[in-house]
Each structure stands twice: as structure tokens, then as C-alpha cells.
Amino acid sequence: MRTAYTVETVRAAERELMARLPEGTLMRRAAAGLAVACGELLGRVSGGRVALLVGSGDNGGDALYAGARLARRGAGVVAVLLSPERAHQGGLAALRAAGGRVSDDPPRDVAWADLVVDGIVGIGGRGGLRPEAARLLHAARESALVVAVDLPSGVDADTGEVGGEAVRADATVTFGAYKPGLLIDPARERAGALRLVDIGLALPEEAEVEALHHADVAELLPRPAAESDKYRRGVVGVVAGSARYPGAAVLAVAGALRGGAGAVRYVGPAADAVLAHFPETLVHAGPPHKAGRVQSWVIGPGIGDESDALGEVLAAEVPVLVDADGLRFLTPQQVRSRTAATLLTPHAGEAAALLSHGREEIEAARLRSVRELAARYGATVLLKGSTTLVADATGPVRVNPTGTGWLATAGSGDVLSGVTGSLLAAGLPARDAASVGAYLHGLAARRAAGSPGAPILASEVAEHLGAAWRDVVA
Template identity: 90%
Template sequence: MRTAYSVETVRGAERELMGRLPEGALMQRAAAGLAVACGELLGRVYGSRVVLLVGSGDNGGDALYAGARLARRGAGVVAVLLSPERAHQGGLAALRAAGGRVSDDALRDIGRADLVVDGIVGIGGRGGLRPEAAQLARAAWESARVVAVDLPSGVDADSGEVHGDAVRADATVTFGAYKPGLLIDPARERAGALRLVDIGLTLPEDAEMEALQHADVADLLPRPVPESDKYRRGVVGVVAGSARYPGAAVLAVAGALRGGAGAVRYVGPAAEAVLAHFPETLVHPGPPDKAGRVQAWVIGPGIGEEADALEEVLAAEVPVLVDADGLRFLSPQRTRERTAETLLTPHAGEAAALLGRGREEVEAARLASVRELAAQYGATVLLKGSTTLVAEADGPVRVNPTGTSWLATAGSGDVLSGVTGSLLAAGLPARDAGSVGAYLHGLAARRAAGPAGAPILASEVAAHLDAAWRDVTD
């Protein structure tokens, strides 16, 4: 599992380690890892041209020492000092001793560079870049490959928020631990490829953020045992679709059938369409409390104004996933009084409506928004989007590392609701069901889009869920 830690936690671990090491040793470890990553990006170090954007903090020192290492390997290294009087003196001396120099024309040197190293601001920085630094960052992105030191300057390390101008990097070399902002948009999109350099930090077990990997998902996936039957594996009930939106029912059921439960009960007016596509489905005209026993409910995709079923589903003593139209009729009081788990799966617009604010505010502060929703509604919240987050009122937030921008297509959220609800019915807690469902959904979308990427249909995502499952378990 990939874990991320707050600036405060990382700073504390650094202080503890520096107390046991010779002075400057920790910075040298970071610089060595940064220089290796820069060399790999360059391919051929000898004869290459490297520009260091050097601020006043330790990131500037890391960049200077890494630049000295590259200069000793034959690179032409130039440092642009944004605060000359506050530049790291040891790093600057090392660069000069290795044959590097200080720039006298920053834009000219950036325009000639093969690689620009962003050491402007460290992980403790707040707010966007100052105008001079922002101009240099734009010039670097337009003319060379950019490597950020620890995180792109101008982004918030703890939240992933971007207030003003910020560096856009092709790669980010981060030290000791991932920072939450590197995993969450809008900052994640600016970080490029991530590389973690181990500098020997001792970190606590409880992280601020987690990202599952294949092995974690494989351990969580439900599997039948010899004594299993379809009912012991779990039955998921799906309340979805309407006369206007029968396709939402079909897509939600498609996801549910491939999500690990033993059977799917569909309740709603689109039974004919559902059976035409999936004769395996158990159908009932409703109401939900008359449909038969289930271990979890999914409600909301395409139900329109038909809100009567929501109260019946919420009254059941089983986990409930509420999505799409179902979210419009939800109140914090109703979800907080439930004894079984509730999982909400809004996109940014729906989350904004639940919180009473604008969509842009949610998109700009995804981490804060998902935490606030989870606390306000007393539920687990899966916030869909360019980075999907899963949060409870307490504990680490999970960020989904899979997916593709081609998932921004009609009906894909219905498929996600189905597969996640099926995992709930199979016995996974809401946090795990949301995390695993998003992971499989993202893998299936990648398979559907292909290596080069191409437009996909939500039904194609559902059709690739079994292959995504095998990818994880293999």
C-alpha cells in the first residue's frame, strides 16, 4: 500500500533522523536520489544542459547539491537564484566547485535547457508562486522537461490545492514519504510521474492517506469457498432506473453482477430492459421491502423524482449505497441515525449540492470536501472525479490510483455503484468496498480504452470488470 503523510509528520520524522546523523547527511541523501532521477530523465548526462531554479529553503539546497553531482558527470549546470542572499551556501559552493555557475540571464538559460529542476519552494510553502517565479516556471514548462524537488512549487502539500500559479512538472522526486497533495488533483496533475527516494525516515503506522495496490485489493476481494451458494455469497438489491432512464438500471445491474455477490435483485420499472440484457437478474416490481432478503442495497441511478423507495431502503438494517438521484433526497439526520453503514458516491456537482456550495469549490478542495461530507452525513463518502477519494469521519482517506480520463462518460458512475454495492453485499466494509470498487472500475476502464486511449462506453467498462479482477488476482 502506498501511504502519504502530512508535512507536520514528515518534518517531525526528519528532525528525529537529523538528530542521529552528521550535519548535512540527510540533505546529501536527498540530493543523491534527486541526481539519479535527473540522470535517468536525461538519458545522457554528459553534455546535457541543466537549469536549477533555486529558492531560499532546503529544496533549493537539495537542487544545488544534486546539480553539483550532475556537473561532476559532465552536465552544464546553471543555477537561477531567486533569493541570492538566502540561497543555501553549502550547496552553492558545491555547485561552483563542480564547475556549475550562477545564471546572469534566467530566461535565456531556461530556453537552452534540456532539464529544469524546480527547487523554488519546499513542502511548507503556502499560496501560489510570486510573479518572478511564476514567469520562470512557465518558461521552463514551455521549453524543457521539468523535475520538481519534493513537490511542485506553489501547490499545497497537505491538501493538493493550488492557490495561484504553480510549477507543472514532468516528474516529481519526493523524499522519505509521499505527501497527500501529490496524490490529489489539482496538484497531482501538476506533479507528473512520482518517484519516492528513501532517506531513512521512521514514520508512524497511521498515515493521512492511503492508495491501494494490486496486492491490497487481491487480499480484500471476496472469494467463494466450497460450501458457498449464491445466497451465502451475498445478494445485492438494486433500485435504479425509470421510464425515462432505463439504461441506468441496466448499467447498475451490469456492475453488480460482476462485483462479487452471488445474486442481484432488481427493483424498479426497468425490469424488462434489465432481463433483456441480464437474464440472471432476480426482478421485482417493488416496493423494496417486499422484494426479498438482501445483504446490501444500491439506490439512486436514474430514479428521477421517484424518492419513495429511498426511505424504505434506508430503514433496512443492511449497508446502503446512495448514488445519483438518490442523493438529492438525502438528509444528514437520516443517514446519521442509521445503525448499518451508508456509502455515498457523489461526483463533484452532487457533493457541492450536498454541502451547499459551488462545484468549483469542491473541485479545488477535494480532500477537505470529502472529509466534510463524511463528517456531516455520518457516512462513508466516495467522491468521484479525476482523483476518486474514499473517506470516513475518522482515519486515513483513500485515494484511487487507477482509472483514465476516458471514464468521463455517461453511465460509468452507474456501473461503479453496482460493483461497489455488490462488494458491500459480499461482506466488505463500506471503506473497503468503495476503495476496491473504484480500483476495479478504473482498471476495467483502462482495459476498455486500450494502451493508446480511446473513447469508451460505460457498458464496455462493465464488460471488462472480470478481466480487471483477474489482473489483480494474477
């Protein structure tokens, strides 16, 4: 599992470690890891041209010491000092001793470089880049690689928010621990490839943000035992589709059938379409309470303005996933009065309506928004998007590391609702069901899109869920 910690937590761990080490040890450890990463990106260090953009903080010191290491290996290294009077003096002396130099023409030297090292602002920085720093970054050649020190300057380490112009790095070398902003958009897409350098920090067990890996998901996936039958494995009820949107019902059922439960009960007006595609489905005209026993409900995809079933489903004492059209009729009081788990799965536009915010605000502050939704509704929330986040009232926010831009296609969310609801029926807690569902959904989309990628259909995502499951448990 990849874990990320707040600036305050990382700095507390750094202070504790620095108290036990000779002065400067931690910075030199960081610089050594940074230099190795820069050397690998250059390919051939000797003869490489490196420009260091050096701010006034410790990130500038890290960049200077790493530059000294590269200069000793034969690279041409020049430091552009953005605050000369506040530059790290030990790092500056090390760079000069190794044969590096200080720039007397910053735009020329940045344009000259094969590799630009962003040591402008540290993890405590707020707001966008200052105009001078932004102009220097624009001076870099298109072919030059940009490496960020700890995180791209101009992004918020704790939230992933970008408050103005920010560095767009090809790679980020971060020290001691990942920071939430490196995993969450809009900052994540500016970080490039991530490399974590272990500098010996002792961090708490519970992180601020976490991302599951294959092994974590494999441990959570439900597996039938020898004595299992379809009812012991769980039955998921799906209320989806309408005369106008029968396909939503088909896609939600497709995800549910491949999501780990033993059976799927469909309730709604699209039974003929569902059975034509999936004769395994148990269908009922409704209302939901007459459809038979279920261990979870999924409601919302494609139901249009038919909201009558929502109150009935929410009154059931089983976990309920509410998606799409179902979210339009939802109130915090309905969710908070429930005793069983509730999982909401909005995209940014739906989240904006639930919070009475603008969509742009949701997309700019995804971490804050998903936490606010979970707190206001007393629910687990899966916020869909370029980085899908899962939050509940307690514990770290989970960020889904799988997926592809090709998932932005009609109906893909219906498939996600189905598979996640099925995992709820199989017994997974809401937070785990949402995390595992998003993970498998993203893997299936990658398989469907192939490499280097091509347009996909939501139905193709559903078809690849089995293969994604096998990838995880192999």
C-alpha cells in the first residue's frame, strides 16, 4: 500500500530524526537520492547540462547538494538563485567546490539545460509561482526534462490544489513519505513519475491518504468456500434504468454479475433488455420490497425522474449504493437516519449539486470536497474523476491508482456502481467495497483500452472485469 502524510506529520518525523543525527545528514541523504534519479533521467551524466532553480528553503539546499554530486560525475551544473541572499550556504559551497557555477544569465542557462531541477519552493509553500520563477520555467526547451524536488513548486502538498501557475514535472523525487498532493489531482498530473527516497523517517501507522496495491485488493476480494451457494455469496438488488435509459440497467447489472455476489435481482422497467443480455438475472417489476431478499441495493443509474423507489430502498436495513439520478433526490437526513452503510458515488457535477458548490470548486479541491460530502451526509463517498477518491467519517482517504482517460465514456459509472454494489452484498464494508470496485473497474478499463490505448465502450469494461480480478489474485 502506498501511504501519504501531511506536511505537519512529515516535519515532526524529520525533527525527531534530526535530533539524533549529525547536522546536515538528512539533507545529504535526500540529495543523494535526488542525484541518482537525475542521473538516471539524463542517461549519461558526464557531459549532461543541468540547471538548478534554487529557492530559499531546504528544497534549494537539496538541489544544490544534488547538483554538486552531478558536477563531480562530469555534468555541467549551473545554479539559478531566485533569492541569492537566502540561498543555502552549505549547498552553494559544495556546488562550487565540485565545479558548478552560479548563473549570471538565468534565462540563457535554463534554455541551455538538458535537465531542469525544480528546487524553488518546499512542501510548506502555498499559492502559485512568482512571476520570475514562472518566466524561467517557460524559458526551458521543450526537450528538457524537469525534475521536482519533493513536490512540484506551486502545488499544495496537503490537498493537491493548485492555486496559480505551477511546475509541470516529468518526475518528482520526494523524501521520506509521499504527500497527499502527489496522489490527487489537479496536482498529481503535474508531478510526473514519482520516486520515493527513504531517509529514515519513523511515521505513524495511520496515513492521511492511501492507495491500494494488487496485494491489498487480493486480500479484500470475496472468495467462495466449498459450502457456498448463491445466497451465501450475497444477493445484490439493482434499481436502474427506465424507458428512456434501458442501457443503464443493462450496464449496472453487467457490473453486478461480475462483482463477486452470488446473484443479482433487477427491479425496474428494463427487465426485457436485462434478460436479453443476461439471462442469469432475477427480475421483478417492483416495488423493491417485494423483489426478494438482498444483501445490498444499488439505485440510481438511468432511473430519470422515477424517485419513488429511493425512500423504500433507503429504508432497507442493508447497505445501499446511490448513484447518478438517485443522487438528485437525496437529502442528508435520509442518509443520516439509516443504520446500515450508505455509499454515494457522484462525479464532480453531482457532488457540486450535493454540496451546493460549483463544479470547478469540486474539481479544484477534490480532497476537501470528498471529506465534506462524507461528513455532511454521514456516508461513505466515492468521488469519481481523474483521481477517484473514497472517504468516510474516519480513517485515511483512499485514492484509486488504476484507470485510464478512456474511462470517460457514457455508462462506465453504471458498471462501477454494479460491481461495487455486488462487493457490498458479498460482505465488504462500504469503504473497502468502493476501493476494490474502483480498482477493478480501472484495471478492466486499461485492459479494454490496450496499449497505447484506444476508445472503449462501458460494456467492454464490464467484459474485462473477470480478467482484472484474475490479474489481482494471480
